[in-house]
Amino acid sequence: MTASPPVGVACRDAEVASWLADWLSGMRLEPPVPLALDVHIVENLPADDDPREPFLQPLVEIRSGAPLDDVRIRWRAGEARATIAPGARTALVELTRDALRDRDRLTQTFLTATLVFLLRRAGWHHVHAAVARDPRGRDWLFAGDAESGKSTTAALLATRGWAVGSDDLTFLAQNGNGVTALAQRSPIALRPGGYALLGLAGGAAARGGRKSAFFPEELGGSWAGQVTPQILALPRVEGSLTRLEPVRPREALAELVRWSAWVALEPALAQEHLDLLAALARQARCYRLFLGPDLFGGRDVLMELMP
């Protein structure tokens, strides 16, 4: 256990506090301002009388904006909810003992969503993206949805010796005149198709056994916790040959907005989030990346395409 996690935890239940501190420390996220989870174990949760239309994410519903102006996150797989008051840097989290029985899903969905909103208060804004540093030291960001091939690509690049950060949960932050991408430390989770394409064996069971997970070091690469994206790739699995096609920054920005749906939540922070996405599209060279089966041959195709 780490005594002082980067995001603090307060909970009267020492075992739960220790577990959450370990979870937070394992992510290796170090926001520039103190943030905290104030966790309460409750018997049950009353029904919400929140009039706002929920924004639905896997197993999570999120309400934000007027008229209450706070953020409320409710878990749909069990009894857990979080409330973050406007401008607050602490999330009030209420969990039942029953919810704590399914800790993997609780962290992967509900608590991760809560953390995403908390980190916004530190100027860190979420984007669905993998990040990596190639052998020439250039930083890449691969932004796309769950089916775009980010995780398989990230795992493949690790086998080619690239430094790889997150395969999906990434945060953007303003750093001087540039945009930095900060990766959550977590194993790359592969579906059976990606696992087979890479010819991998072993790995840790993830997502209830539906995926196999590897840290980049286990694949021959290293971890890149923070990169300054110079190349923005928008991947999709399409065609027989892998190729990069330049896109205009405005098109890239539209795609980034599309894959960062949370940008539209919380009016007070939406402009900052949108401006960060625009700064990223301005800073990086932007490409559509069509992923073909040749990617899995013996060559480092991306290095050949971007010599």
Added chain:
Amino acid sequence: MTVRYARHPDLRLTALDSEGIVLHLGTRRYYSVSESGLDLLQALAQPRTHQELVAVLTAKYDVSAEQASAAARDFLEHGRRSGMLTVEDAT
């Protein structure tokens, strides 16, 4: 009757290469806008009449008043239909 148009308070916009992306927080839809569209949306931070928007366009672009008027009208119609603009009758 004087009709004034304004940017919907749920809009957020950001410029990129003179063009822009507009995000509507209420509908969670986003739109790409041209350079002139971005100029009009920036002007619409305050309520404006159609004629005032024509002046915005003729001041920046080499277009006739008729061309600017038609462009502004098209923009206002699209903006009104998509919920990007609010309309007030200040008669």
